[in-house]
Amino acid sequence: MKLDNSLHTDTLLTSTGRDPAAYGGYVNTPLFRGSTILSASFEAWESAKQTDNPYGNYGRFGSPTTRSLEGAIATLEGGYKSLVFPSGLSACTHTLLAFLSSGDHALISDSVYGPTREFADQRLPRFGVSVEYFDPTIGSGIEQLIRKNTRLVFLESPGSLTFEVSDVPAIAEVAHAVGALVVLDNSWASPLYFKPFLHGVDVSIQAATKYILGHSDALLGVATCNENAWERLQASTHLFGETAGPEDVYLALRGIRTLSVRLKQHWSTGVKLAQSLSGHPAVAQVMHPALPGDPGHALWRRDFLGASGLFSIVLASKDPAALASFFKHLRLFGIGLSWGGFESLALPVGAPRRSICQRPDQGPVIRIHAGLEDADDLIADMTQALDQTQVKSPATASTYRANSHGMEKAVVS
Numbered sequence: 432m433k434l435d436n437s438l439h440t441d442t443l444l445t446s447t448g449r450d451p452a453a454y455g456g457y458v459n460t461p462l463f464r465g466s467t468i469l470s471a472s473f474e475a476w477e478s479a480k481q482t483d484n485p486y487g488n489y490g491r492f493g494s495p496t497t498r499s500l501e502g503a504i505a506t507l508e509g510g511y512k513s514l515v516f517p518s519g520l521s522a523c524t525h526t527l528l529a530f531l532s533s534g535d536h537a538l539i540s541d542s543v544y545g546p547t548r549e550f551a552d553q554r555l556p557r558f559g560v561s562v563e564y565f566d567p568t569i570g571s572g573i574e575q576l577i578r579k580n581t582r583l584v585f586l587e588s589p590g591s592l593t594f595e596v597s598d599v600p601a602i603a604e605v606a607h608a609v610g611a612l613v614v615l616d617n618s619w620a621s622p623l624y625f626k627p628f629l630h631g632v633d634v635s636i637q638a639a640t641k642y643i644l645g646h647s648d649a650l651l652g653v654a655t656c657n658e659n660a661w662e663r664l665q666a667s668t669h670l671f672g673e674t675a676g677p678e679d680v681y682l683a684l685r686g687i688r689t690l691s692v693r694l695k696q697h698w699s700t701g702v703k704l705a706q707s708l709s710g711h712p713a714v715a716q717v718m719h720p721a722l723p724g725d726p727g728h729a730l731w732r733r734d735f736l737g738a739s740g741l742f743s744i745v746l747a748s749k750d751p752a753a754l755a756s757f758f759k760h761l762r763l764f765g766i767g768l769s770w771g772g773f774e775s776l777a778l779p780v781g782a783p784r785r786s787i788c789q790r791p792d793q794g795p796v797i798r799i800h801a802g803l804e805d806a807d808d809l810i811a812d813m814t815q816a817l818d819q820t821q822v823k824s825p826a827t828a829s830t831y832r833a834n835s836h837g838m839e840k841a842v843v844s
Contacts, residue, residue, distance in 0.1 A: 440507075440623055441691050448503025448684055453495075462681040463494035491674045500680050501653070503687055504643075507622035508635050510655035514668055515675045515683075519618060519638025522652030523547045524554075526634055527585070529667035530612055530660070533559030535582040540567040540597065541787040542590025544616060548784070551585075564786040568726070570598035574605045581609060586632075587616040588625075589727060592743055592783040592798055593790075594718040596727025599734065603631025612660060618642075618771075623694055624737035633660045641771025642739065645686040645693055649679040693773070693803065697740030700809065701801035705742050707810045713753075713817040715794055716745040740801035741770050743780070746794035746820060753820035754779060754795050760816040763809055764799070775802035775809055 438446075449460050468488050470476035479488040493501070493515075501513040516522040523544065531537055539551055541564040551562045565576055567590045584606045588597040603613045615627050618638040627635035637643060639651035652675075656664050698721075705719040719742035720731040731738070746754060758766060764777040780796040801809060 443506060444687055444691050447506045448499040448687065450499075460496055460499040460681075460684060462677050463496045464677050465494065466490040491672065492669065493674075494677060494680075496677055496680050496684070497675070500684050500687075503684065504622060504637065504639075504653045505655050507687075508617070508637075508655045509626050509628045510635060511658040512661050512665075513653050513655040514665060514673075515639075515680060516652035516654065516668075516673055517675045517679075518650045519616075519636065519640055519652040520544075520546045520550075521673060522636045522638070522654045523616060524550045525668055525671060525673060526614055526636060526654050526664060527551065527555065527583070528558075528671075529664045530583050530614075530634075531555065531558070531560045532582075534580060535559075536561045536563065536578045536580045537583045537585065538563055538565055538573065538576055538581060538611075539585040540587055540590060541565060541785050542567045542593050542595050542783075543585060543587045544591045545784065547585070547587075547616070566787050567595040567597045569602070571601040571605055573602050577605065577609055577611070579609075581606075581611050583612050583614060585614045585616075587619075589619050589720050589731075591616075592780055592796060593788075594619075594720055594725075594727065594742060595788075596720045596730040596734075598730055599627075599630045599632065607631065619739050619741055620735060620737070621690065621694060621739065623691060624698075624739070625735050627655075628657055630734060633657050634664065638771075639683050639686075640769060642690060642694060642697075643683050643686050643771075644679075645690065645772060646682070647769065647772030647774065649682045651675055651679045651683050694737065694739065696803055697801060698738045700803075700806040701738060701740035701742060703806045704799070704801050704809055704813065705744075708744055708813060708817070711814065711817050713747050713757075713820045714744050715747040718743040718745070739771075741798070742801075743796050743798045745796055748820050749794045750820075754797075756819045757797075757816050760819045761812060762816075763804060763812040764816075770798075770800035772800075773803045775804055776800040777813075 451458055454461055497515055501515055505513040537560055539562060555562050565573060586597050588599055606613050612633040613631060614634045615632045617625055617627050617635045618641050621642045635655045637653045639653050702721050705717050705722055708714050709717040719725060720727040721738035764775045767776055770776055778798040780798050783796055
């Protein structure tokens with residue numbers, strides 16, 4: 432179905448990635464399972480060959496279901512083409528591998544997703560790639576870190592766990608001046624609330640596990656490229672044999688149809704919850720760029736079209752007993768990895784790992800995802816749990832640091 436990109440986002444969400452006329456009138460693209468794809472003739476087999484992939488007519492390279500999702504995401508993000516991956520982390524790591532070679536230098540935001548950081552630290556040096564972290568708020572100042580062999584700048588904005596907002600256009604201008612590519616993990620904003628290719632990004636990554644799927648029942652990643660980056664990512668991904676299960680792809684297509692209505696409620700509830708927590712005496716800091724007064728608020732207002740339901744707070748108390756009491760008294764917030772589903776979550780992060788942006792000596796960070804429950808119910812539940820942290824006896828800062836050391840190493844998804 433050929434769509435006019437000037438259509439409103441809500442209209443695109445209901446229409447993109449499906450073609451009823453091609454599938455007997457069925458509203459949704461059917462779920463295609465399979466490995467072998469038969470050719471009708473020898474001539475058809477030969478014509479299906481590609482210069483860089485003569486055996487591309489095979490299930491590993493996608494099905495009509497896969498291509499429907501890839502086309503939908505590329506349309507929503509404003510990119511050239513997309514590729515699906517079995518997880519968001521897979522999309523991150525394979526993008527890094529596609530564009531970095533031995534002798535290259537990569538600049539990575541200090542607030543990047545933890546598992547991406549682990550891959551950069553533990554695997555990229557084995558391929559001869561030099562990794563350097565930078566302050567996510569550096570903007571055009573990143574020019575001071577550029578080397579002759581800088582090939583890629585990896586961003587996540589807002590930053591994972593601490594939600595710093597980067598000046599993506601300023602960073603992209605500097606990177607492109609030396610021929611470096613800009614990669615952005617755009618999972619927080621989704622394809623709806625940040626348009627990466629309008630701000631200079633070359634590759635945009637979505638952990639589709641989060642808001643695109645939206646129901647906490649599958650894992651999936653997507654990387655979308657501009658035309659310049661497409662061939663290298665496609666070729667590298669195919670060589671690694673990456674593919675995604677058809678059921679997960681189908682669920683992502685289903686999730687896209689309700690993405691707009693879900694995100695509006697996540698946004699509204701998240702802001703209401705964050706505002707209520709900013710006045711609680713048990714909370715030392717709320718990290719949410721959509722709140723006036725947040726260090727990243729001006730950039731968020733300039734570049735973003737909305738906010739998701741994910742943010743963090745810092746507890747005022749360093750007492751481990753207070754932290755444990757807080758989680759003990761929560762009723763509506765589950766404790767679990769991931770986010771973006773219909774359910775609300777609270778995750779004990781402790782002290783996020785940083786190389787450049789060292790945090791002051793504060794209490795533990797708690798990441799919060801505002802789900803689709805009633806906002807007033809969530810506020811009441813979070814407030815009563817925070818009230819419990821103020822009746823506990825104080826502990827020494829050293830006790831907390833020893834306790835948080837293990838949490839710092841935890842993998843947060």
